[in-house]
Amino acid sequence: MPVRGKTSGADRLFGALANPTRRDILDLLLDGEQTVQDIAERFDMARPSVSEHLRVLRDTDLVREEQRGRHRYYAVHAEPLVGVRDWLSPYERYWRARLTDLGDVLDDLGDGAGT
């Protein structure tokens, strides 16, 4: 389903993703789960700042946490992004496809013109 602007869930999701640091955190978590300490060291950030970003990501269900022993581990939960990708795809796909087609035309012209 496309994401609709009126739903507060979608607004929160976009709000969460609008922040570059949070996108970087998600990027890092794509490689595997991490503790707050790991993330703080990676980004040279104070732990409270990292925790705040993680809270926002957790609230939108983009990240899930699991307590194991003395540590909490954070992992990406990608499900909320499916709708976003579907919403994005018309333009994304459209222009990428056009530029690819342009390349095919150029290849044909280039062969013919000997350039």
Add this chain to the structure above:
Amino acid sequence: MSERTSIELDQFYPHPPALVWHALTTPDLMARWLMRPDGFEPRVGARFSLAAKPIEAVGFSGTVACEVLELVEPELISFSWDDAAAAEPSGWVVSFALRPEGRGTRLLFTHRGFDPDSPAAQRSRTIMGNGWRRIVAALGDAAAAA
């Protein structure tokens, strides 16, 4: 910076700028990679239309009304991009900037002018902005595979 209201794509072609320019501005060739233009001329102020399939997901009627806004051969062409059936101009502009790179051409494409006040445009910016596309693709793929 315009990047907050733009889609930006970057593509390299192993062909000289003159050839890329030729393909960008020749109606019979435009028909092969974009859409067949009606009334296109490579001069500023030329108005033309493009016929496409409607795209229901984004509320697009199928006919695009365009006007050439900038033209610097063989470096830059931009034109307005409006749904011909829309009540008001979208303010969208698509542009193709060419830069020689080695023996080829670097094409910088932008689709800009999303109304900064509309919720859809705000989402577009968030979605299309730098650093975002890769992560959405990766996350989306991960979700689809899950």
